[in-house]
Amino acid sequence: MKSSFDTTLKQGFIFALLATLALAILFFAYIFNGSSLDYMDFAGWTYFATSCLTHAWLFIFIPFFALFLPMEMMGLKRRYCNAVLTLVYSFLFILAVTNSYVFNIYHFHINGLILKFLTSPGASEIFVFSTAMKLKAATIAIGLVGLCIGLCWLSCFLSARLRIASFYRKALLPLFLIALTSQTMHIYGSATMKTSIVESTEVLPYYFPLRMNSLLTKLGIVDKNKLNQIRFQNSEAAVNYPLHPLTAEKPDSALNIVILCIDSWNPRTMTRECTPNIYKFAEQAEYYTKHISSSNATRGGIFGMFTGLSAYYWKSFEFANVQPVMIEELLRAGYTVQAYPSATLEYPPFAKLLFKNVKGLNIKTAGKTPYERDFQITRNFLSDLDKYNGRKPFFSFIFYDLAHAIEIPKSKLYRFQPSWETCDYMKLSNNTDPTPFFNLYKNCVAQVDSLVGLTLDKLKAKGLLRNTVVMITGDHGQEFNENHNNYWGHASNYSYWQTAVPMVYYYPSCKPARRNYRTTHYDISPTLLHKVLGIKNPPADYSMGKYLSDSSSRDWHLVGSDLYYAFIRSDGTIIEKRGAGNIKILDKRMRSIDEYPLDARKLNEVILDMNRFFKKKQK
Incomplete structure (x- = not known):
């Protein structure tokens, strides 16, 4: 009984790891849909990649611990546990792709306003989808479901063949190090207003990494005067303001x-x-x-x-x-x-x-x-x-x-x-x-x-x-x-x-x-x-x-x-x-x-x- 439990747990855990990687890749693609790409440098790419993994890990492992693990502990068969996890992960993947289109158009992520918008009278007049577009959306959705099924199968295949001592510790340690890296980089990047870090943070849906601006200033790690200089030295703007060059007709007298x-x-x-x-x-x-x-x-x-x-x-x-x-x-x-x-x-x-x-x-x-x-x-x-x-x-x-x-x-x-x-x-x-x-x-x-x-x-x-x-x-x-x-x-x-x-x-x-x-x-x-x-x-x-x-x-x-x-x-x-x-x-x-x-x-x-x-x- 214990052996069966351990086998199922290991397989589900590997499934979650693979799904984390897949969702992180979907998150990573967000950066190519906006102006944030213009500000990226090595530090920005490192931060964004680790943040994608950290954020995906959070989204994926919540259903793993909230659904898969309790179902397994209740003695349900592995195929039922996998079916539930596959459905949840498929939904997350589809939601992530849908959100990328929303973010590209509206510059913010799916929220209550968008949901109200989609269910309001006249929404069908704004979102007019051609047959080709509907087929494309259906193909993407089917493909994402197929991806989840494939990841589930791959997790079964790998769990039967992987024989690694201290498997969970060796699997979780890199994830914690990645999370630590992303949070540390954001703490410093936020305090110093590093554009590549600040701008790329906005790209991820509902991602709220750690900030310690006041503490870093109090500890003397970040100088307040230099911080103000850094904050206002960036030359690239994410805004187009004004939209057109201003023209003026000089008044006769100045007021x-x-x-x-x-x-x-x-x-x-x-x-x-x-x-x-x-x-x-x-x-x-x-x-x-x-x-x-x-x-x-x-x-x-x-x-x-x-x-x-x-x-x-x-x-x-x-x-x-x-x-x-x-x-x-x-x-x-x-x-x-x-x-x-x-x-x-x-x-x-x-x-x-x-x-x-x-x-x-x-x-x-x-x-x-x-x-x-x-x-x-x-x-x-x-x-x-x-x-x-x-x-x-x-x-x-x-x-x-x-x-x-x-x-x-x-x-x-x-x-x-x-x-x-x-x-x-x-x-x-x-x-x-x-x-x-x-x-x-x-x-x-x-x-x-x-x-x-x-x-x-x-x-x-x-x-x-x-x-x-x-x-x-x-x-x-x-x-x-x-x-x-x-x-x-x-x-x-x-x-x-x-x-x-x-x-x-x-x-x-x-x-x-x-x-x-x-x-x-x-x-x-x-x-x-x-x-x-x-x-x-x-x-x-x-x-x-x-x-x-x-x-x-x-x-x-x-x-x-x-x-x-x-x-x-x-x-x-x-x-x-x-x-x-x-x-x-x-x-x-x-x-x-x-x-x-x-x-x-x-x-x-x-x-x-x-x-x-x-x-x-x-x-």
Whole structure:
């Protein structure tokens, strides 16, 4: 009995080893279907090959231990055990090949969004397969099933003839060494932003190797300053941004640009009582009442504001040193570009990602508290305005942090009561009365408004409003359980309250008005490039947005990052793709929608559009 068990176990184990090798080869073929091939070097090939084996080993041995081994221990005959394993491995092989086609077209792997897409009405109109294509697909599927049957037969043949002492140890040791090699290479490659390693990692489906960037920096193995240099020295880009060279018609006179950005700005505070200075200024400007950020957090919100693209492209920009078109064009036009950040621009690495070519950039601001730093950045900007001689136009980005920190001196808590003195997140639940917490937040926003008021007064006093564009907005929203489902803060969902921000747009000779159509952060860069720098290209050449003045639909608005993103429909419906790959559809109150009619043709159009700035494989 034991001899039979050992024989079957050995044969099944060899079957799994052979299937691992076959699946690894299928994974390896992925690299030839995209632009990642352009970045490969010896280290990249070594890493990718070992990663393919490591990832395949994981996929193959899970069913071996979960199905084959228990079935054998239950005393089932070998042919039944082999039949189950053959079916599972055949499915994995077919899935791997199918996924390679999906990745080649959409630049991401099969996930809930794709499955929803394939089962939506109209999918048959998009995926029209000819008889020849169906035959080809059937042939490939039959071939993969035949491959599995052949591997099963080969495992039986080899198990009867192999006589190796310590067989399992000698078989598993190389696999562990291969896995160790791939993980070690990724740990170092990720820390040093080695393009061949980082880019090839994205090719493998749902492969999440180890990272230890912070630990390596703390141990001194990777120098932080050198790391920043390495991170931005790559010259090859995986993105095609802009899609076409920009052309411009030089304006008659140069306009200055001032962007006043409030971190975590809830639109309910845009009132005469809470933000009197901003509210009054909005009456002289265009006030966009349905403005949506490009994300629910700072990283994606600021990225979308400056690049005109979703943070879906963040990694590609970071790895390849791609700079925002807006900043590059401003520098080319002779602008003095400066940032006034309350929180550091080192993390997220905005200093390098958005302002790499700006000399003398303010990266940090002195001050022990957010209130002190917000006050200081205002003082710094006003001081620079006093020194301004008018010879060169300027672009200034002033980024307030107080509303994000929700931390303010007790002496400033008088305006809105009752108010908490400090945040106590442990008190928050779905039954918590949000009033005192929201009043604390409103007191913080009111202080920011007073600082914004000083800035606006200075611009007016110096006569700069005659030749300066001013935008006042936030990087993302801040939720206070408005939907009564226990969501507080930001970065936890893509509801209106975490993505909506006020948007005030002033330019000389503008006609004050409230614009009640949807606009987005992707519209900021195109508007400034066209209005201020005279760029003639259509916004689609360098952004996902439109001009703010364009009232046409912005349905299917993309928010989030590469792993966790969502499309927000015009009616507030949220089609959310989560990190694990599953899809969730919610209404504007964050309630799940079980049956939602997705138009497959439109969804295909949207997915292709969100990937259009990636480089296409050269034929």
